[in-house]
Amino acid sequence: MGIIAAIDLGGTAIKGALFDGTGPLTKKNHPTEAKKGYGHVLQNIDQLIQRMADNKGIKVDEIRSVGVGVPAFMAEQGRRVVLAPNLGWSDVDFASDLAEQMQKPVFCNNDANLAALGEHWQGNGKxxxxxxxxxxxxxxxxxxxxxxxxxxxxxxxxxxxxxxxxxxxxxxxxxxxxxxxxxxxxxxxxxxxxxxxxxxxxxxxxxxxxxxxxxxxxxxxxxxxxxxxxxxxxxxxxxxxxxxxxxxxxxxxxxxxxxxxxxxxxxxxxxxxxxxxxxxxxxxxxxxxxxxxMLGNDAGVFGAARWAALGEAKKRG
Ligand SMILES: [Zn+2]
Structure with a gap:
């Protein structure tokens, strides 16, 4: 699957991990700082991904796509945030905005959906x-x-x-x-x-x-x-x-x-x-x-990585 950046976006912390085909290469967190505004959270996600790449000696260009679990009611199959009470967001085109910030394909979904997908991929639901x-x-x-x-x-x-x-x-x-x-x-x-x-x-x-x-x-x-x-x-x-x-x-x-x-x-x-x-x-x-x-607090990042991999495969047809 190449390298995928997986993000579990929470109200207080952004959890991140870089995945290759076998599992997580590195995991790091960053404060969400939702009160500083929507654009600031996008930058924090970008920074966290940069930091994880630096930490593993990987160029950000080598990261193929980004998967994100968002604590929100989401429509358009995870592309649009309808309401995210813990982040103070409503009606934002989060997947497109983050894709523009990262210059990469971004695949989002509700955080609980992705936790289920994570447990199904590598946890007690395997x-x-x-x-x-x-x-x-x-x-x-x-x-x-x-x-x-x-x-x-x-x-x-x-x-x-x-x-x-x-x-x-x-x-x-x-x-x-x-x-x-x-x-x-x-x-x-x-x-x-x-x-x-x-x-x-x-x-x-x-x-x-x-x-x-x-x-x-x-x-x-x-x-x-x-x-x-x-x-x-x-x-x-x-x-x-x-x-x-x-x-x-x-x-x-x-x-x-x-x-x-x-x-x-x-x-x-x-x-x-x-x-x-x-x-x-x-x-x-x-x-x-x-x-x-089985995956505890990591279920979300596992699911985000899996969702991005599935999204890439779907795009390729
Ligand atoms: Zn209710």
């Missing part, structure tokens, strides 16, 4: 035909591989598992404006919100009741705090119902859970597996495996 990857952090992202290919829908905005409504009435308002979305009930801010209600008295497991991060709740649950377990199991239940709905629709081979919250491991995955098994049992199917991501 050689799996049909899989869903759900990335849980501040929000919930998801990407679907159907018949070995990234499924995008008509314009590229398909598969928003985070915005599947689980509790339509009397529930929490989601960032998207609807009520009772999976994201509003199970992402990190929901974990913190629910924990604050229940966990207001310090215990041995939870000496500090000033809960600001979901990680504190997962840690307390892992060390046996019953209230924390209750919060985690409730979130796992809502997510599990959503995943079961998808499995009843698509009968996938594997579901991969990634992102910061997924580092909680079995304390989240086990109640999730139980709910999914219970909610799909009437079909008497072989249970679908629910696995943690």
């Amino acid at each position: 050689d799996i035909e049909n899989l869903l990857m759900v990335t849980i952090g501040t929000g919930i992202g998801s990407g679907l591989i159907l018949n070995g290919e990234l499924y995008q829908g008509k314009s590229g905005m398909a598969v928003e598992v985070g915005h599947m409504v689980i509790m339509a009435e009397g529930s929490h308002r989601c960032s998207c404006g609807r009520q009772g979305c999976v994201e509003a009930l199970t992402a990190a801010p929901a974990i913190v919100r629910e924990a604050k209600k229940l966990m207001d008295v310090p215990t041995d497991c939870l000496p500090d009741v000033n809960i600001t991060e979901a990680k504190q709740v997962y840690q307390a649950a892992a060390s046996g705090d019953k209230r924390a377990l209750q919060v985690v199991e409730k979130a796992a239940y809502f997510l599990g119902v959503a995943l079961a709905n998808i499995l009843n629709f698509y009968e996938l081979d594997v579901i991969i859970i990634g992102g910061g919250v997924a580092q909680a491991g079995d304390i989240l995955l086990n109640p999730l597996r139980r709910t999914v098994a219970r909610e799909t049992v009437f079909f008497q199917r072989r249970p679908t495996e629910i696995l943690p991501g």
Whole structure:
């Protein structure tokens, strides 16, 4: 595949890697500095790629193309950013603008789609035909591989598992404006919100009741705090119902859970597996495996490299 620059663009950091046919040659990060404006972020991506090339003694000319995962709703099969709340962008022609900045072909897609593609290429989804990857952090992202290919829908905005409504009435308002979305009930801010209600008295497991991060709740649950377990199991239940709905629709081979919250491991995955098994049992199917991501935070750059390679191949016809 020659050398490809892979970028995972986040709200605070830009993760980069250079790939050859066998895997990543080097990895580096750069602050995103989104507040300094759109053009500045494009320059930061350019600089990061330059720095990685210098570091490996590669000329930038030797880099054939750039793949980028963007935290955004994207249309036109990943060419245009409709809305990127964490970057403060709306309606920008990101792929063309970066291609002009870099003087190279640029292939973009939603970051969660590319994380799914990364796990499918080199991670826990390798050689799996049909899989869903759900990335849980501040929000919930998801990407679907159907018949070995990234499924995008008509314009590229398909598969928003985070915005599947689980509790339509009397529930929490989601960032998207609807009520009772999976994201509003199970992402990190929901974990913190629910924990604050229940966990207001310090215990041995939870000496500090000033809960600001979901990680504190997962840690307390892992060390046996019953209230924390209750919060985690409730979130796992809502997510599990959503995943079961998808499995009843698509009968996938594997579901991969990634992102910061997924580092909680079995304390989240086990109640999730139980709910999914219970909610799909009437079909008497072989249970679908629910696995943690294998590539961790690198899933995005692996997917970006793969997306660029696929884009190049498509262009060549
Ligand atoms: Zn929503």
